[in-house]
C-alpha cells in the first residue's frame with residue numbers, strides 16, 4: 131500500500147531535513163498520521179537512495195522528518211508501512227535511543243494526490259453531500275433576515291466542527307443584516323488561500339414553496355441552491371476530504387462566507403478586503419457559467435436620480451406646474467445614451483417612481499440607474515457624466531445620489547495563470563474547464579481590485595440564479611469538489 135519513491139537530505143535553518151516521498155493510499159495515510167512515531171520501524175543509514183516496495187500506487191505523500199539537533203553523523207530515514215504482519219516489529223522502535231526519539235519531529239506536510247482519486251472520493255460521498263445541500267437550502271436566508279442568516283451560520287458552524295474540532299470558526303455580527311462566518315483551517319506561517327462565498331440569497335421568506343427543494347433526474351432545485359448554498363456545502367466537503375484522507379493543503383485555508391453579498395456587501399466588503407490582502411490567492415465559489423469559471427467580471431455602480439418640480443392641477447392650471455416625471459423621462463433618455471456596448475459599458479434605468487395622483491402635475495419622481503463597466507477609468511468617466519447632469523426644465527431641480535460599488539475584476543496575467551492551473555487539473559479527469567467574462571459582479575471584484583489573483587465561478591454548474599427556476603446539476607458536484615481540492619493541493 132505504500133511505495134517509497136525517493137528520499138532527500140537537505141539543510142534548512144540549521145536543521146537537517148529528510149524528505150521521504152512515497153505513494154500511498156488514503157487509509158494508510160490516516161493510519162500513519164495517527165501512529166506517527168510508534169510505527170517507525172525501518173531505518174536506513176546515511177542515505178538518499180531509492181527504495182522500492184511492492185505496494186500499490188494510489189497517491190503521493192511527502193514526509194518531512196526534522197532533526198531538531200544532530201545526533202549522529204548519520205541521518206536516519208524512517209518510512210511508514212501498512213499495519214500488516216510487519217508491524218510486529220515494534221522491537222525495532224525500541225532500538226532507537228530515548229534521545230533520538232525526542233529529537234525527531236515528523237510532519238506530513240507535502241502531498242500530491244491524483245485528482246482522479248478526489249473525484250472518486252466525492253463520487254462516493256454524493257448522497258451525503260446531497261442531503262447536506264437539502265438541509266441548507268431548506269433554511270431560508272434572504273439578505274437582511276438576521277434570524278435566517280444566524281440559522282444558516284449555525285448549520286455551517288456545526289457541520290464544520292463535526293469535520294474537525296481543529297478548525298477555527300468566527301462569527302461576525304452585521305447589525306440588522308445577519309452574521310458573517312470565517313473558518314480557518316490548517317494554519318501555518320504561509321499565506322493562506324482565501325475561499326469566498328456568501329450565505330444570503332435574493333429569495334424572500336416562503337419562496338421555497340414556489341421552488342420546492344427537490345431532485346428531478348440530474349437537477350437539484352431549490353431557492354438559492356445555485357447561488358450559492360450548495361457551494362457553501364461544497365466548501366465544507368473540501369475540508370472534509372482533507373481531513374478524512376489525512377491530507378494537508380499546500381497552504382492554510384481561510385473561508386469567508388458573508389451575509390450581505392446580494393445587496394452589494396455593505397458590511398462584508400471590509401472583511402473580504404482584509405482577508406484578501408493577507409491571501410496568496412482567492413478562489414470564489416460563486417456559481418459557474420455553464421461550467422465555465424469567471425476570469426473577468428464587470429464592475430458595478432448604482433445611482434438614484436431625483437427630480438422635484440412644481441405641482442399643479444392637471445385640468446385647471448397645468449401650465450403652472452413643472453413635471454418631475456417629464457424631467458426624469460428626459461434624463462432617462464440621456465442616461466441610456468451613455469451605453470457603449472463595444473467597450474462593455476452599460477447604463478440602464480431599472481426602477482422608476484413618481485407622481486402622487488392621476489390628475490396632478492407630478493412634483494417628485496426618481497429612478498435607479500444600474501451601471502456596469504470593464505475598467506475603473508470608464509467607471510469614473512460615466513460617474514462624472516451622471517453627476518453633472520443638468521435639468522432640461524430649469525424649474526425642476528435634479529439631484530444624484532450613489533457611487534461606484536464594485537470595481538471590475540480585470541483579467542490579469544495572474545488570473546490567467548490561476549485559470550491555466552485549474553484547467554490542467556481538470557484535464558486529468560477529462561474535464562475541459564472553460565472560462566468566461568461576465569457582467570455580474572461578486573465579492574471577487576473587491577479581492578481582484580487589491581491585486582490578489584482571483585479565480586471566480588468555481589461553484590457547481592446549474593442555472594436560474596435569482597429566479598424560482600434555480601437548480602444545480604448533480605453530476606457536476608464531484609467535479610467541482612475535486613477541482614477545488616486539487617487546486618488547494620497544487621504547488
Ligand SMILES: [Zn+2]
Nearest residue numbers: 357358416417
Ligand atoms: Zn452569489
